[in-house]
Amino acid sequence: MDLQQMRYVVAVAETASFTRAAEACHVVQSALSHQVARLEKELGARLFERTSRRVRLTTAGEAFLPAARQALEAAERARAEVAAATGEIRGRLTVGSIPTVAAVDLPSVIRTYRRRYPQVRFSLRAGSSERLVEQVRDGALDAAFLGVQPGFLPQGVRDREIGQGRHVAVMAPDHPLAARHEVDLRLMAGEVFVDFADGSAARAQSDQAFAALGLRREVAFEVSGVELMLRMVRQALGIALLPGAFGAELHGLRCVPITDGPVRVERLVWSRFPPTPAAAAFLALLDV
Structure with missing residues (x-):
């Protein structure tokens, strides 16, 4: 058993394909397949189930994969430690x-x-x-x-x-609240919001700030990324609460300070x- 065989097994597991694994490892497929077969023979167990449509790990393969990754990481770290000892970080x-x-x-x-x-x-x-x-x-x-x-x-x-800082209200420039110098949570409670998924840390700051004042708000749109959130705000579908330092970098949107806004750490x-x-x-x- 050698590290190259382990690299091939990891590549096949990650790509679910001997062809794509060979391309990723820059070897011909026949050589990669031969090395994986040699390793399976040495271990006395098949690591992959192969069909014309897919390649997937067997139970033995699932048991072998974490240890193979650890061995490769250990080898990588050993090389890095030697380099560091000679004054080179790699x-x-x-x-x-x-x-x-x-x-x-x-x-x-x-x-x-x-x-x-x-x-x-x-x-x-x-x-x-x-x-x-x-x-x-x-x-x-x-x-x-x-x-x-x-x-x-x-x-x-x-x-x-x-670091830490307060959130700001991010809204389209023509939103009724956009002309204000500052707002508070009670004033915004009746607005429609675009926010992150319920239960996430990114959402928790805002939910807790409203709940602390006994306020309820409508989060009509839940998104997984800030890019989509900002696109929806630009379309005036709702307003968002985002960190003030991040909001300062936004263009084409109005960021209004919140006097009692959520704090993010x-x-x-x-x-x-x-x-x-x-x-x-x-x-x-x-x-x-």
Whole structure:
């Protein structure tokens, strides 16, 4: 059993195709298939069920896949540690972020990091705060930027508050409230809202602010991303509540301060386990 065979198994599992896996690994399909077959013979079990229509993991394959990924990650980390010992930071860094992060200038941070450590393969993934915490805890992400309500404590990870601020009301320029210098929640309670999914951390700040005043509001449209939210607001389908620092970057929309608006806290989370050299360099750049 060798690492290359494990790479092939992981590629087949992720693409559900021997053809696509071979393309991803830059080898001919016959060579990849031969190596997977050799590994199956050594293990004494088939890892994949192959039909003319699909390829999927067997029970043995599902048991083998996590260990194969761990072995590949360990090998990658070993190479990175050796490079770091000789003064070179390399390897892989995967960072997650909510789309509306505002406490740090993330593109600027990434640009500085890539200039300092060009040998690191950097990946950025967007997602909800809840999902990002899970991915850091599971090891799929090295670090992540969250936006949560005050008092939210992510479990199973290390974390630090990096900023907070109040929401603003985001609306079309011709909305009746757009001419005001500020609004409050009671004034907005009768409006139609576009917001994130019920139960999400991104939604919780707004729901709790209205509930604290005994107010109910109508969220007519639930969306999974801020891009669609802003497009719907531009069409005057409703108003949105978004962090003021993020709202300052919006064009073609009116952002009105809310006197008693929701507060969002931004947090950086990272693994409880010792970071890779690439992750340690990223955290150091953020003064962690």
